[in-house]
Amino acid sequence: MTATPTPSPARPNILILMVDQLNGTFFPDGPADFLHAPHLRALADRSARFANTYTASPLCAPARASFMSGQLPSRTRVYDNAAEFTSDIPTFAHHLRRAGYHTALSGKMHFVGPDQLHGYEERLTTDIYPADFGWTPDYTRPGERIDWWYHNLGSVTGAGVAEITNQLEYDDEVAYHAARKLYDLARGHDARPWCLTVSFTHPHDPYVARKRFWDLYEDCPALDPVVPPIAFEEQDPHAQRLMLASDHAASHVTDEDVRRSRRAYFANISYVDEKIGELLDVLERCRLSDDTIVVFVSDHGDMLGERGLWFKMNFLEGSARVPLMIAAPGLPAGRIDRAASTLDVLPTLAELVGLDLGGVLPWTDGESLVGPAKGTGERSPVPMEYAAEGSYAPLVALRDGPWKLILCDLDPPILTNLDEDPQELVNRAQDPACAGVMAAMTAAMDARWDLARFDAEVRASQARRHVVYAALRNGAYYPWDFQPLQKASERYMRNHMDLNVLEENQRFPRGE
Template identity: 70%
Template sequence: MSQPNILILMVDQLNGTLFPDGPAEWLHAPNLKKLAARSVRFENCYTASPLCAPGRASFMSGQLPSVTGVYDNAAEFPSDLPTYAHHLRRAGYQTCLSGKMHFVGPDQMHGFEERLTTDIYPADFGWTPDYRKPGERIDWWYHNMGSVTGAGIAETSNQMEYDDEVAFNATQKIYDLARGRDTRPWCLTVSFTHPHDPYVARRKYWDLYEDCEHLQPEVPAMVYEEHDAHSRRIFDANDWRNFEITDEDIRRSRRAYFANISYLDDKIGEILDTLERTRQEAIILFVSDHGDMLGERGLWFKMTFFEGSARVPMMLCAPGLEPRHEETPVSNIDVCPTLCELAGVSMEEVLPWTAGESLVSLAAGGERTSPVAMEYAAEASNAPLVSLRQGRYKYNRCALDPDQLFDLEDDPHELRNLAKEEAYAETLAMFSRMVADRWDLDRFDAEVRRSQARRWIVYEALRNGSYFPWDYQPLKVASERFMRNHMDLNVVEENQRFPRGE
């Protein structure tokens, strides 16, 4: 295929350590395991930023938050920043989104020609943190530990209702694409909100993990004072003092999380089965926006560079790429240039300013030596944090905190900070220079503060008086669906059938 179809399957808050080489053996995920057997599996893939909107804007554009300006979950995604949807659409693709992408601002498309659902989260500036008020907890939208203490079983929830709709619309779109009324190649992005907390799952999936041996973290909770400075800020932001977390709460939360991976596996299986039954071929990419700490060391959700939060699964199935396991660190900001190369689409005009790198050569057995970069400048931070992963080491820097250096081969749980040890002074100095060459942290901090201050003014102004929401409103033109009197019934029945004549 000179211009191959592309199917992107995106999930939310899926911990990449559960995907050491595809799904862990003990996960009940037969469809993802089948996909893994056909794919290049990137064991050490990282988010650009461990939070939804920043991670997703970076995933789509190939740029870090310091470039996109999407620092947090209420920062506007600029309309003039090209995404993979823009690049592919410009080259002749149909581009369609079913599900979540957490776009903030009046542009709710960002290169997609069609959106099949609304988003699950608000599109305005209401979730803006405020560096002018360090330690302030904004109770009505900040995470709290109620997701943990309230974990359990439900047959429906806000998120289940959403993802059921996302999957249904995606399968209907695949049927529609098979009918061939539009001959352009297509790129369909299907983006779920699970297994993001709250940790609530349907009984059929919950029961799969009754005897699971992984319902307790490998690193038990630490007392508050033993944590690093940023982790303590996360605890405070999550209102930990007002909750008592029991071992049973932890078991139920992790069990529901694993159950929701199986729920997603069913949804993804439906989509892949529909693709196969309609005889369509496509490049398939599976990826998450960020991870979830799942109680490791007492931390939950994301917002940190520790592996559970920052590492994400990524699997790529494409013609010409032999299925294999790849350990080299990569990033989900590499998705945009990778898809463009696979589709034969040039990014030459913006490539000098693009942080992401195509993974096609690496996936085919080549080498990559450049470090993977991450940034975080949202709730639970009082100044930007940055990170580099290269080889066996991860280095974290924040102007407010002591440096962190971890050897992930010897210390996969990041319990020994080598930045304090004289034997690693040379390695620490090397990473410190790399950070200084890449980032001006004072300027980064000033830009975040400027953005936050402006957004607080705009949000409060727009909420005063008549309010016009930016949330995407899916348009269903009922008069153009099924059979209407401006149509020929014979033509409708013939065109809507797939395959015809069997």
């Protein structure tokens, strides 16, 4: 039996700040100049900033399972927003907890299935999305909209202002519980190092913001997309599928709808920035900043009307590129342009805190970013996968230097050069001048992926889940959604506690 590693008192704490659907093109080197995000800008100044970071899969549940495990969806089998994340896949929470860390989650991680912890010792809130198989796509019915849960453009046509929404209520709760947890950790009653993940649902649509944040963007120069809408028949085949899936033709989106949606989206970046600032302030006031690694990341991006597309679900830059900033003792601050992946967070954290991943590295798709941040190494070409709603067969992509190649058995390949064509408007796949690049990248992708096998595995998973979901909804229903428990009898003052001891233990920091 393998011995449990003993905790090291020298290991730093870890605070992971995750947001949802934040387009990485607005974080070219920290927040873009037009964004009112002072706390993220200050964090950027002391962080290694990975300017070209990509999601493993441009949809919530697959992206997050990959982020936590360092494995692509073809390994995790979390293909879509209703695919189970199985308990035998180690996450960074498992690795850290095994090494003696206290691990906790406040907020969203979109775990599907009965395991709602995946290595976290405690969870402070429930999730915002369901944990069952109800949102399972169906490749046997291509083109059929599942209206009750598929995206439509109501988020765009209904964009505007509100002081409270379902999403704002959730993120207010996430921030409150995270701050309370940081105070508890600071008191030092538990001697273990800790990893706290705080995961917000903003700036994910619907595009509705509080007025004080909305007002910050009245004269914003970025309210109009860089690339205007492209006609349906001129879009690539997958973009056409996404437009059909979002019921684009029935939505009648106006230019003003687009501007209001983008304005609310930017406003919600400012809202999240304020929440993050509050948490970083707790770190500072409780004397934890010097010993805490801070990671800021998103699960995927949002097209925000570029080319007439919305949300995510594709490999274009707006959807697939995300911000990633890491502030850590001994890690130089600065911009790194080499492409990186959200898959890399797990091995990067492991190297920063001295964990050995040798036993699982053969099944890991991520690579440590410590070397690239220090200028002593480079990350390999970055892979991505997508096999969820709006697709009729799996799509895969590879970012290698300036080149991005997208393959799907149903579609012609798409090859773009992001240095020359950052808006990805010119497909170079048939360009004779790119024949060498095309051949080399295709060979690399064929070596990595068997698309026919991938497709068969996705279809089998979908079929199983459709049977199980219908069965579990028939008769008595037991939900998998996480139910946070509050131990009210162990909080504040109770008669089994010594009042003097309680007051002394709960006061921190003391004095100057």
